[in-house]
Amino acid sequence: MAHMFDQDNFKEEVLKSEIPVLVDFFAEWCGPCKMMAPVIEELAKEYEGKWKIGKCNIDESPDLASEYGIQSIPTIIIFKNGQASDKMIGFKAKDDIKAKLV
Numbered sequence: 001m002a003h004m005f006d007q008d009n010f011k012e013e014v015l016k017s018e019i020p021v022l023v024d025f026f027a028e029w030c031g032p033c034k035m036m037a038p039v040i041e042e043l044a045k046e047y048e049g050k051w052k053i054g055k056c057n058i059d060e061s062p063d064l065a066s067e068y069g070i071q072s073i074p075t076i077i078i079f080k081n082g083q084a085s086d087k088m089i090g091f092k093a094k095d096d097i098k099a100k101l102v
Contacts, residue, residue, distance in 0.1 A: 002044040003054030007061045013052065015082040021052040022101065025068070025075045027059050032091040033074045039094045043101070051101055 005013055005023055014021045024040045026033035037055075044053040058065035058073060068077055068084060078086040078100060086100055 002040050003052060005054050005056040005061075005064075007063055010056070010061070010064055013054075014079050017052050017079070017082075019050060019052055020101075021054070021079040022097075023077050023079065024053075024055045025058050025065060025070045025077065026055055026073055027057060030073050035091055036074045039092075039097065042094065043097060047101060 002024075003013060014023060022040075022043070024033075024036060026036065040053060040055060043051075047053055056064055058070055064070075068075075072089050074089075074091065076088040076092065076097065077084050088097070088100070
């Protein structure tokens with residue numbers, strides 16, 4: 001199951017993670033975000049133990065959305081060693097995301 005990241009756990013769960021992290025910045029009211037949800041869940045299962053994959057609700061964590069320059073959702077940011085290393089904006093197919101999980 002995908003992790004839920006928020007203002008309270010982001011530093012510990014994402015920035016200090018020993019393994020790479022994929023964060024899907026989303027909102028409940030966003031149509032493309034709803035289409036993205038099952039893809040994120042599938043990836044979380046497939047990459048369990050190798051990647052930490054989860055979601056961050058921008059309405060509940062607006063400071064994080066601002067800090068990472070989220071202007072369109074869904075936006076996926078990949079973090080490695082506590083640093084944002086890649087960003088994908090808009091709905092992406094599972095294979096397109098998997099290509100980034102190396």
